[in-house]
Amino acid sequence: MKGADLALTxxxxxxxxxxxxFAYRYLTSSIPRLYAKTLRELLGPWADQLLTSPLxxxxxxxxxxxFTNILPPRMQLPMxxxxxxxCFERVAPGLYGEAFAILSRQAPQDERKxxxxxxxxxxTKRLKGLTEGEHSYExxxxxxxxxxxxxxxxxxxxxxxxxxxxxxxGLISRDKEFLTRFDHANRRRNFRQLTVMAGLLTFCGNxxxxxxxxxxxxxQGSPLFDAHVLIALPRMVWHGExxxxxxYIAGCLLPTLTIAGIAEILDRKLFGTTWMNVMKPPMENDxxxxxxxG
Amino acid sequence: xxxxxxxxxxxxxxxxxxxxxxxxxPLNLIAARSKFRMDRSSQWRDVNERSIPPTPxxxxxxxxTRSFKELLPSHKPGDAIxxxxxxxxxxxxxxxxxxxxxxxxxxxxxxxxxxxxAYPAGQRTDYIEGFFEPYNDLGIPIWAVxxxxxxxxxxxxxxxxxxxxxxxxxxxxxxxxxxxxxxxxTYWELSDSSIPPxxxxxxxxxxxxxxxxxxNLDSDESSDAKQMEWLGERLLAAEKENRKVILLFHIxxxxxxxxxxxxxxxxxxKLIASSNRVKAVICGHIHNFQAYERSVFGKALxxxxxxxxxxxxxxxxxxxxxxxxxxxxxKSKGLTYPIHAMYPDVDQWRGQxxxxxxxxxxxxxxxxxxxVKLSQSGIDRLFASMQEGALxxxxxxxxxxxxxxxxxxxxxxITPVFLSDLSKLYPDExxxxxIRNTNPPPDSGLVENCKQNNPEINDLTVKV
Numbered sequence: 061m062k063g064a065d066l067a068l069t070x071x072x073x074x075x076x077x078x079x080x081x082f083a084y085r086y087l088t089s090s091i092p093r094l095y096a097k098t099l100r101e102l103l104g105p106w107a108d109q110l111l112t113s114p115l116x117x118x119x120x121x122x123x124x125x126x127f128t129n130i131l132p133p134r135m136q137l138p139m140x141x142x143x144x145x146x147c148f149e150r151v152a153p154g155l156y157g158e159a160f161a162i163l164s165r166q167a168p169q170d171e172r173k174x175x176x177x178x179x180x181x182x183x184t185k186r187l188k189g190l191t192e193g194e195h196s197y198e199x200x201x202x203x204x205x206x207x208x209x210x211x212x213x214x215x216x217x218x219x220x221x222x223x224x225x226x227x228x229x230g231l232i233s234r235d236k237e238f239l240t241r242f243d244h245a246n247r248r249r250n251f252r253q254l255t256v257m258a259g260l261l262t263f264c265g266n267x268x269x270x271x272x273x274x275x276x277x278x279x280q281g282s283p284l285f286d287a288h289v290l291i292a293l294p295r296m297v298w299h300g301e302x303x304x305x306x307x308y309i310a311g312c313l314l315p316t317l318t319i320a321g322i323a324e325i326l327d328r329k330l331f332g333t334t335w336m337n338v339m340k341p342p343m344e345n346d347x348x349x350x351x352x353x354g
Numbered sequence: 355x356x357x358x359x360x361x362x363x364x365x366x367x368x369x370x371x372x373x374x375x376x377x378x379x380p381l382n383l384i385a386a387r388s389k390f391r392m393d394r395s396s397q398w399r400d401v402n403e404r405s406i407p408p409t410p411x412x413x414x415x416x417x418x419t420r421s422f423k424e425l426l427p428s429h430k431p432g433d434a435i436x437x438x439x440x441x442x443x444x445x446x447x448x449x450x451x452x453x454x455x456x457x458x459x460x461x462x463x464x465x466x467x468x469x470x471x472a473y474p475a476g477q478r479t480d481y482i483e484g485f486f487e488p489y490n491d492l493g494i495p496i497w498a499v500x501x502x503x504x505x506x507x508x509x510x511x512x513x514x515x516x517x518x519x520x521x522x523x524x525x526x527x528x529x530x531x532x533x534x535x536x537x538x539x540t541y542w543e544l545s546d547s548s549i550p551p552x553x554x555x556x557x558x559x560x561x562x563x564x565x566x567x568x569x570n571l572d573s574d575e576s577s578d579a580k581q582m583e584w585l586g587e588r589l590l591a592a593e594k595e596n597r598k599v600i601l602l603f604h605i606x607x608x609x610x611x612x613x614x615x616x617x618x619x620x621x622x623x624k625l626i627a628s629s630n631r632v633k634a635v636i637c638g639h640i641h642n643f644q645a646y647e648r649s650v651f652g653k654a655l656x657x658x659x660x661x662x663x664x665x666x667x668x669x670x671x672x673x674x675x676x677x678x679x680x681x682x683x684x685k686s687k688g689l690t691y692p693i694h695a696m697y698p699d700v701d702q703w704r705g706q707x708x709x710x711x712x713x714x715x716x717x718x719x720x721x722x723x724x725x726v727k728l729s730q731s732g733i734d735r736l737f738a739s740m741q742e743g744a745l746x747x748x749x750x751x752x753x754x755x756x757x758x759x760x761x762x763x764x765x766x767x768i769t770p771v772f773l774s775d776l777s778k779l780y781p782d783e784x785x786x787x788x789i790r791n792t793n794p795p796p797d798s799g800l801v802e803n804c805k806q807n808n809p810e811i812n813d814l815t816v817k818v
Contacts, residue, residue, distance in 0.1 A: 198521070
């Protein structure tokens, strides 16, 4: 058997595994799920609120199995830096949310040196009347920040308000690290899935290294998927033929890893999306970023 | 106790969401298991607390200290303060809801929960059903120290920090009619530093300690050392500022008349023993009320620390009857550290438990398990839930308790109040008390009346 034939066999199998992997990931929306998981690790359970609020449904998509539009879209792909800020400012709780909404409306005007619309001034006036009751603490905090930075410095006020949510703020200011982490988790998850699939293929097909040589040499015309092994394996365990079992597993391991490795490369070349470019790193003069990172 | 007048409590629908058979659900039992869990709470404390922002309202203040003024905006130094302290509240069933009319009747300015805020495992839904919904419309700030169940959550106590220390749950605080004032951390101090040391105004501060997953603060972890160092500093400051301290933490070392060998809180008790400013220690964890004489706690401090206690030992309470199923009471005689008062005692517990044959049998088995000192946590929950389920009415909460703290110009007092006192707080004609009744009884001297009617309670009141 030529080495090229064996390589081609591995390549064929890897292609099958890569295609299965892609289909599985697509149908189970595993990238949005992984994104939610990574966010949850960093923000805690509050990430669920951030990702499921109806206020941010325009930033989400319908998943592959959400055929109708009876419910709002539920699939959240990794958000860009600006999308994330917008998403957070919409779901920020209580009076903080109101403050963010006003500031995001007024800040661009402030930048363009347009005359202020006094919306913020009216808001702070309203806050002064809320010194008692459920909202008093939030009101006091926002008023204090407003006093510290002056009514006209809306940009600084917005920045100071972000400091009240340090983990969200940290996530935005370190978005590159977050994406590296997400990308790493994505690749690790992909490789794990592909290895499981390659393992299943190797096991169900009885594709030990010897067998692959046989198939390559076309000396044995037996079908690829062999039910015999499914019966033989429990018998090995039952009769205590551990040496046979171990040698069988070792024989399967090498093809599994080889197929999974090639499938991973194929997967990245054919279907892979690197999320490193989704949220661009902060530009030096990008003012919207400095708002979030304070 | 004086004879109780019969009355009914009208429960909202949310009180039955979790039902009387909460602990019969195997998922809840598994989620709340204490066995086979590694205690890494001190590491998680550091991780979780990273999301707590500094507040712009107290720029120059000690990082973990807040003033009463921040909690109660209209408060002035020397104003009377009323607070309610209860532990082990968060089951979200009838027993927890049953205490709400009593809390309303006492008209506290704020409330402190001494751990186990959300059963079974401190997840988001547990906080909604076991904390926000029961205390709906109380309109006061609530602070807490984390208990062991808060650290059982998949996020290892992150939810506790999110609910009590960050601004993330502001909408929930508002939706459930509670006043949101974030805590500075999982361990904190609430005091009035504006009172000068030589002032005649009673100066009392509350210090909450995070006893973690299993009451192990003697480890080499930097977080534990940091907490103890902080406590040492605050007790020194209390000495300088002539302030009395009420110390709260969840897991007790002295409980049911014995020293519990599991919690490692030697360092904490050394600090308590060495400071003459700690006037009361309040714990939870065990679901009933226990009070000890100062001398008995002094003896326990000697035993724990191996040193003689020079000053008057603090008053010591275990106040875990704040809403969860009741623990089996220990025998009252022949204990190494005699319990001054226990509620419910064995007779009260039996009387309540043995209302019918089924309950009597279950209580007998529970007591048997307690006697042979088998691991109680899971089994006790299961049996308690079966007992609770068999009651199928609102009588169960009548054995619950809380501590009422009043600070005024005459000093500070801690009074245990039991739910059976509720009937005395309302006029005779009231037969049905609604949990959502926002009109507490008109009488302002509620606790005073209560004490007059109950000499036992008067006896238990501790002057701080």
